Each structure stands twice: as structure tokens, then as C-alpha cells.
Amino acid sequence: MFYKESSSIIDRHGHWRFAVEAVDRRLARAYRPDKLGFVEAASLASPAGLDESTVATLLAEYGDLLDAYDSVRCCDTEQDPKSGRCIENDCDLALAPVGSEHRHRILRAPVRIPLDPAAASSCNVMISYRHSTGQSVATEIYHHLNSQGKRPFLDDPALVAGTPWEPVFLGAASRADNLLAIITSDYWDSPYCRLEIAHSARSGRRIIPVSCGGRLDPPEFPWLVTLTSVRERLDGTGTTESFLLDLDVQLEAPVVVDNRWEGCAYLLKNSSNQRLRELTSSLGFLAGINQRQNHDEIVASIAAAVYSEPNRLQQLIASLAPR
Numbered sequence: 001m002f003y004k005e006s007s008s009i010i011d012r013h014g015h016w017r018f019a020v021e022a023v024d025r026r027l028a029r030a031y032r033p034d035k036l037g038f039v040e041a042a043s044l045a046s047p048a049g050l051d052e053s054t055v056a057t058l059l060a061e062y063g064d065l066l067d068a069y070d071s072v073r074c075c076d077t078e079q080d081p082k083s084g085r086c087i088e089n090d091c092d093l094a095l096a097p098v099g100s101e102h103r104h105r106i107l108r109a110p111v112r113i114p115l116d117p118a119a120a121s122s123c124n125v126m127i128s129y130r131h132s133t134g135q136s137v138a139t140e141i142y143h144h145l146n147s148q149g150k151r152p153f154l155d156d157p158a159l160v161a162g163t164p165w166e167p168v169f170l171g172a173a174s175r176a177d178n179l180l181a182i183i184t185s186d187y188w189d190s191p192y193c194r195l196e197i198a199h200s201a202r203s204g205r206r207i208i209p210v211s212c213g214g215r216l217d218p219p220e221f222p223w224l225v226t227l228t229s230v231r232e233r234l235d236g237t238g239t240t241e242s243f244l245l246d247l248d249v250q251l252e253a254p255v256v257v258d259n260r261w262e263g264c265a266y267l268l269k270n271s272s273n274q275r276l277r278e279l280t281s282s283l284g285f286l287a288g289i290n291q292r293q294n295h296d297e298i299v300a301s302i303a304a305a306v307y308s309e310p311n312r313l314q315q316l317i318a319s320l321a322p323r
């Protein structure tokens with residue numbers, strides 16, 4: 001949850017779980033550092049699935065996180081008297097009459113998720129995303145999965161610089177049963193995100209693409225389009241709540257696809273010549289490959305050698321593990 005109050009409310013009122021999660025997300029979205037960000041019971045009723053007066057009762061449970069007030073009306077706009085001046089014409093709001101909205105200012109920032117390398121080694125769902133475009137969606141999904149008792153792992157942009165990237169993040173992508181890829185418009189621009197997809201596929205894990213404005217059929221991973229993606233869009237055509245219900249169902253479904261070779265093929269294609277040489281000398285069945293071939297030819301020779309015997313794929317998969 002974004003707010004510890006939300007967890008305690010669920011402890012006290014278990015039947016409100018769904019509503020509290022929805023309210024918790026909207027408090028986090030509405031928060032502003034100047035503490036003038038606000039929510040209203042009326043606009044929370046629909047996402048929370050409760051009537052307005054029940055939402056008001058629920059909001060009262062948040063205690064001093066929220067600061068209730070009535071809007072004032074100036075220049076045809078409902079406004080916060082604490083902001084001092086009218087946003088339309090800079091009038092003095094102290095002179096404005098009471099308006100029609102009953103609001104709640106949010107007085108504290110939502111929690112940040114600490115990077116926990118220990119969580120990387122035991123996570124059940126790795127969330128792969130771009131910090132530039134996917135962070136708020138990724139964080140909301142993280143909190144949801146966490147409250148469902150799943151073990152999600154999310155990296156933190158502030159701490160990535162000091163973290164050994166390959167063992168922690170590619171290790172998590174390889175080990176986690178599920179890789180959730182938040183495919184925003186610039187997702188495929190990141191070589192890191194592409195490697196996370198490749199290692200998850202190499203390890204035979206379930207990849208769930210989440211459609212958030214990016215391509216679901218990137219040229220590097222044409223097979224991705226055959227996977228079941230979360231159809232509910234997070235771009236306003238669906239709600240976050242219906243999206244998360246759909247996601248919960250998919251995480252329970254059996255894994256039916258196998259893209260282990262495709263994951264390996266991407267990693268081979270993007271390996272340095274030096275790395276390919278190491279690989280051919282460490283795997284006995286690749287020893288006969290002519291090192292004077294060019295990069296593409298060596299990769300094709302590896303593919304031919306791997307495909308000639310069934311147990312060789314497993315050896316290649318192990319050799320390509322992140323180090």
C-alpha cells in the first residue's frame with residue numbers, strides 16, 4: 001500500500017479491501033508536495049465500488065493523513081482556501097463564499113519502495129518497466145501484488161547506480177516465475193529491458209506484456225505478440241481496478257508457452273565476439289565451430305549444433321545465465 005493507514009484499515013475492516021486499495025492508489029495519485037492535493041468522496045465512489053457516504057466513512061478512518069475542508073467558490077471555480085489566491089484571476093480567496101465540494105487534503109507523501117536486493121533473489125513477479133514512462137503504473141501494480149501476498153520485485157531508479165545490475169536484475173528476471181513487462185512507448189529503447197525479456201524467456205518463465213502504449217510486436221521479439229497480454233488498458237479506456245483483476249487471473253493460469261530458444265537466440269545475437277568465443281570453448285559440443293566465421297555465422301552454427309540433440313538446449317540455457 002502507498003499509505004500504512006490503508007493496511008490498518010483493511011486489518012480492521014477486511015470487507016473493504018478492494019475499496020481501500022482503490023482509495024489508496026488515488027490518494028497517492030492526488031498527493032502534491034505543497035500538500036494541496038486532494039480527493040473527494042464523490043469521485044472515489046465509482047472506483048471504490050461504494051456509495052458516497054460509505055466512502056466518507058472510510059476516509060474518516062485515515063485520521064490525520066487527511067485534512068477535511070469545504071471548497072470556496074471564486075470565478076466559477078471550486079478552490080482551496082489555503083491556496084490564498086484565486087487560480088483564475090488572482091482574487092483574494094479569504095473573501096470568497098463557501099463552495100459546494102467537501103474535500104480532503106493529503107498531508108503526507110506516498111511511501112517509496114526501497115530497492116531490496118534480497119527481494120530480487122526470492123521474488124515471484126519481476127516488474128520490468130522504464131522509469132521515464134512506466135514508474136507510476138509499475139508502483140501501483142507492485143503495491144497491489146504485495147497486498148495479495150505475491151512477492152513482487154521492482155527496481156528503484158535512485159539506487160540502481162550502486163547496484164550490480166547483471167546479477168541482481170537479470171538474475172531476478174531469470175528466477176522469477178513471472179515477468180510483468182510494462183510496455184510503454186519507450187520500453188523497447190532500453191537494452192536493459194530487452195535483456196530482462198530475453199533472460200526470462202531463456203529461463204522458461206511466464207512473460208505477461210502489459211499494453212501501455214508501446215509495441216506488443218517488437219522486431220527483436222516477434223513471438224511476444226503470441227503471449228497473453230493484459231488486455232485492460234491503463235490509458236483511460238479501462239480502469240486500474242479491472243486491469244488488476246485481469247492480472248490476478250493471468251498470474252494463476254498455467255504457463256503454456258516455451259520461448260527458451262528464442263531467449264537464448266537474442267542473447268547470442270547480442271553477445272560480443274569475445275563472449276561467443278568463451279561459450280564455444282566452454283561447451284564441448286560447440287568445439288568444432290570455425291572461429292573465423294563472422295558473428296552471424298557463428299550464431300547460426302551454434303543454433304545448428306544445439307538443435308541436433310535435445311539435451312543441448314538445457315546446457316546452452318545454463319551457460320547464458322547472468323553472472
Ligand SMILES: [Zn+2]
Pocket residue numbers: 074075086087088089090091
Ligand atoms: Zn477569482
